[in-house]
Amino acid sequence: MNFLLLATAEESGAIALNPDILETNLINLLIVLVILFYAGRSFLGKVLTQRRAAIESAIQEATQRQQRAAEALADEQKKLAETQRECDRLRQQAEADAQKARETILAGIAADIEKLKAAANLEIATEQERVLTQLRQQVAEKALAEVRAYFARGLSDDQARTLIDRSIALLSQ
């Protein structure tokens, strides 16, 4: 009877609540919701935990890899700096060596030049001496030859007489 009244009331009515628990299927729906909640919680809980763990481990791995990469980078950078320093040191040393070698070589060359100059001077001197002696000898030889030639021509009688006369005059003085 009650239902009939309610039904007639609805015919006219606007939106209303239906108080009939059985007809609205409320109890069954609650049971289904509870079943769903428990079944879903265990299933979804497991899946979601696994997912979270997988993501966590992936992130951790990535972080570790990043850390390792950063460490390797720092290492290599340190090595690079060291190499650079070694490079600079080598270059400086090389420059110093080069400077030193240059000075040594220059000094050696100067000494050699001096020595050569001295040797040349000496040679020039000796050559001059030699040429002079040779010239002197040639002049002397020429003079002698002239004298010899002069003598070889001999004295004429007049000359001999004048000579003898002069010599006698000399003796008589």
Added chain:
Amino acid sequence: MMLASFPTMAALEVGKHFYWQLGNLEVHGQVLIVSWIVIGVLVVASAIASRNLQTVPGGFQNFMEYALEFIQGIAKDQIGVKHYREWVPFVGSLFLFIFVSNWLGALVPWKLVKLPEGELAAPTSDVNTTIALALLVSLAYFYAGFKERGLGYFSKYVQGSPFLLPLWVIEDFTKPLSLSFRLFGNILADELVVGVFVLLVPLVVPLPVMILGLFTSAIQALIFSTLAASYIGEAMEGHGEEEHSDHHG
């Protein structure tokens, strides 16, 4: 007296709707109300899940990311790795809307609210909703086909043999038809079966049917979105096959 009153009080209402007048249109108000609730649930859930994003997702964010991965999986399986990304929103919206509609329809005691006419139920149990969704899928796969292949999309119709042309054309009509009626039929039938069981034996006996209903509802959402993705993938995929056959022909 009892026999006389029984049909009145316990009749199942099918085909009665809570009409709203919008201009010249009569719309099914109860469907729109529940659709808005479904949309609201999805929007609120997305907002809550993405409000405070963590690198390591926990709780609700984790759940929603899981759902997103599931949707992406559907799209990726059917459309292929190359193009699936742009279709994830469409396919995912289909899946989520249908799934939440079905489950809210099956899990919320809508009958607590008495409308002047008709009753609140899953939007997918109204054929208008499912036809709208199926037509969206048709538009989507035509759009995908034209976007990917241009007018060459039509070569699909005469690809095997020109005699198959009518079959291909018919298929463009049967696709939305089967999509919409499969979903609508399953959900409505499930609601009717549960309703009938509740009428006959109000307690405990409907439980297996209700749980089965939850299962089929989920499967229907999966089937609808998978088929939608598969049609889209098929429309785009023909390209590679066409080139393939050109090389050998």
